[in-house]
Amino acid sequence: MSAAAKASPAARALIKLGLVDALSRALHLPLRYEDETRLTPPLDSRPGESVLVELEMVQVPAQPPRPGQPWTALGRCVISGQRVQLRFVHAHAGLRKLLEPGQRVRAFGEVRHSFSGCDMVHPQVRAVQPGEPLPATLTPVYPTSASLPQNYLRKSIAAALPRAPLHECFASADQALPRGLLPLRQAVLTLHHPAPTESLDALLDRTHPAWQRIKYDELLAQQLSQKRAQQLRRQSAAPRLAPHPNPLAQALLQHLPFALTPAQERVLAEIQADLSPPARHAVTPMHRLLQGDVGSGKTVVAALAACMALAAGWQCALMAPTEILAEQLFGKLVEWLEPLGVQVAWLSGSVKGRRRAAMLEAAASGQAGLVVGTHAVIEQQVRFARLGLVIIDEQHRFGVQQRLTLKDKASEGDGAGADPRSAPLEAHLLMMSATPIPRTLAMSYFADLDLSVLDGLPPGRSPIVTRVLGAQRRDEVIARMSGALEQGRQIYWVCPLVEESEKLDLENATATHALLSERLAPWPVALLHGRMKAPEKAAVMAAFKAGEARVLVATTVIEVGVDVPNASLMIVEHAERFGLSQLHQLRGRVGRGSAASACVLLHGGPLSQAGRARLQAMAQTQDGFEIARRDLEIRGPGEFLGARQSGAQLLRFADVQHDGDLLDAARERADRLLAQAPEACDAHIARWLGHRTEFIKA
Ligand code: ADP
Numbered sequence: 001m002s003a004a005a006k007a008s009p010a011a012r013a014l015i016k017l018g019l020v021d022a023l024s025r026a027l028h029l030p031l032r033y034e035d036e037t038r039l040t041p042p043l044d045s046r047p048g049e050s051v052l053v054e055l056e057m058v059q060v061p062a063q064p065p066r067p068g069q070p071w072t073a074l075g076r077c078v079i080s081g082q083r084v085q086l087r088f089v090h091a092h093a094g095l096r097k098l099l100e101p102g103q104r105v106r107a108f109g110e111v112r113h114s115f116s117g118c119d120m121v122h123p124q125v126r127a128v129q130p131g132e133p134l135p136a137t138l139t140p141v142y143p144t145s146a147s148l149p150q151n152y153l154r155k156s157i158a159a160a161l162p163r164a165p166l167h168e169c170f171a172s173a174d175q176a177l178p179r180g181l182l183p184l185r186q187a188v189l190t191l192h193h194p195a196p197t198e199s200l201d202a203l204l205d206r207t208h209p210a211w212q213r214i215k216y217d218e219l220l221a222q223q224l225s226q227k228r229a230q231q232l233r234r235q236s237a238a239p240r241l242a243p244h245p246n247p248l249a250q251a252l253l254q255h256l257p258f259a260l261t262p263a264q265e266r267v268l269a270e271i272q273a274d275l276s277p278p279a280r281h282a283v284t285p286m287h288r289l290l291q292g293d294v295g296s297g298k299t300v301v302a303a304l305a306a307c308m309a310l311a312a313g314w315q316c317a318l319m320a321p322t323e324i325l326a327e328q329l330f331g332k333l334v335e336w337l338e339p340l341g342v343q344v345a346w347l348s349g350s351v352k353g354r355r356r357a358a359m360l361e362a363a364a365s366g367q368a369g370l371v372v373g374t375h376a377v378i379e380q381q382v383r384f385a386r387l388g389l390v391i392i393d394e395q396h397r398f399g400v401q402q403r404l405t406l407k408d409k410a411s412e413g414d415g416a417g418a419d420p421r422s423a424p425l426e427a428h429l430l431m432m433s434a435t436p437i438p439r440t441l442a443m444s445y446f447a448d449l450d451l452s453v454l455d456g457l458p459p460g461r462s463p464i465v466t467r468v469l470g471a472q473r474r475d476e477v478i479a480r481m482s483g484a485l486e487q488g489r490q491i492y493w494v495c496p497l498v499e500e501s502e503k504l505d506l507e508n509a510t511a512t513h514a515l516l517s518e519r520l521a522p523w524p525v526a527l528l529h530g531r532m533k534a535p536e537k538a539a540v541m542a543a544f545k546a547g548e549a550r551v552l553v554a555t556t557v558i559e560v561g562v563d564v565p566n567a568s569l570m571i572v573e574h575a576e577r578f579g580l581s582q583l584h585q586l587r588g589r590v591g592r593g594s595a596a597s598a599c600v601l602l603h604g605g606p607l608s609q610a611g612r613a614r615l616q617a618m619a620q621t622q623d624g625f626e627i628a629r630r631d632l633e634i635r636g637p638g639e640f641l642g643a644r645q646s647g648a649q650l651l652r653f654a655d656v657q658h659d660g661d662l663l664d665a666a667r668e669r670a671d672r673l674l675a676q677a678p679e680a681c682d683a684h685i686a687r688w689l690g691h692r693t694e695f696i697k698a
């Protein structure tokens, strides 16, 4: 290939799509197919069906079309003799040369029958010699970009197929594929060029055996890569922390106004088994996800896990995704642990100058046992003297990239400060999330995580009654708020924040605040929104927490994790704009005290049936797992994975929701393969995941 051809726009577009070598081209699979394997007489075609018609051109305008203008030429079907008009709405000049009178052409497209005869509008046309053979297989249509013509892409993929390394990675008999799966090369070739006898439906809905093989391989790669990460982790060393309960934990438990629930005790035992295993066991870094519904009491578990680090002389870093959440966490930990002599440092984007320097010094010297904050905690300059444990609250809110940075931080080796001669120790990692990850997702994306579940809520909670109402009843709802305020309750009013129109939403929230202040006077109404500076936000939250503000109008900055037990009524405007899990998180802000709680979901406009069903689901259940399951059905896995933030597409072919059987089969086989053929496993991972492996590990 000449240098000029290499630089052609189409060639560049090919590279831009990531189709850089034979393998990537072979794995660029068709979206759909066109059947050009047989000629159809125009009268035999059915409406909506695209067919291949062979014509001899009979009447062609002498003038080539002006670009973009309509143009029509007439041909005669070589099989049936029928006349067919080829109509081009936006023609290009080259058509005149292609369609010479007397020329044979094959036109592919839909045939329309009208009283004036047969029409084909914008068919794909190609000049042919009489008797030219038809393709033996269906013609693939690939996903492509504007600057990459379908034909160019077809040719490059067809050229790549014979060269693509599609050998089986696992060759020996005891590594055999699950029954019924095709050899890889055969599967790939079938998908690119299926025989016309293959089931088109199965090809299109990806249930065809050839698709099964592709998906299975991809899922297997994902399992292998996660298990590989797990193996690596198990080979590294982490500090031995104190058991639970330790003296520090005991002192804390004595001061708490409640006793731990059995679920909290159980989860602590699971964490302790990682952090402080029996003496003859090596300590390897914990990698655990603590999953507990909103309000299930994860914070106190985090504090007690921190005690395991502190009591053994190690530091603990705690991170929350937003300033407000981090601030709350900080407040709780200061309240609980400072009286016991633990110094707690605070780091966030808004801590600057001398205060920041002091915090950094406290972390680096080891003076601060706990360092709490936003992702500022994992920034470059932050050093720890002896970092033993990292806890991330609401982990699903962090992007994949941030999780990767954090992993690096945890293994930077600062933690080995105690003894510079020994190998660096990796810090333990505890992630917490209120968004329950459905089983199939947990098994596929988080296979490298150990899972602890805080099931059930602490005692004394009252259920939340949820109502779904049309926005026209807004006034009625406002009128009822006074009654609730008189009973001493506090109220959240949530205004949606849609990224594209942040400014508008802000005006909206401001207007709502003004309206409620007037209608509910003299009750104090506060406003909280994303554009406010951190100290301002903190002041508003503090006022609401102290009961000085009785109503809090907020854009979704109140988010997850805010804890104001006296707030027992929540109104969400334009609830239809939220994801179900997000609504569940929001709703979890109420029902934290003993007062009966309610959540009103106001929706705008007439709802679609699906939209109504979604909101009804919120009214029907308070079970976070059930809601997550429905949300996954409706919105796909992005919400759970934070994948949207990274832009990385984690699985291209398989879909864990529908390919559960293949996932089970892959999981089952992964351990055996890793033990028997580690090198082949690496080759398999590289083939399917390539550069995406890092993301899958995160
Ligand atoms: P989340 O899991 O959503 O982070 P929190 O840790 O904020 O929940 O706990 C919610 C509320 O429950 C807090 O007010 C907390 O003090 C309280 N709580 C936690 N554990 C218990 C318990 N064992 N008994 C009673 N209340 C508890």
Ligand code: MG
Residues within 6 Å of the ligand: 298, 299, 393, 561
């Ligand atoms: Mg929380």
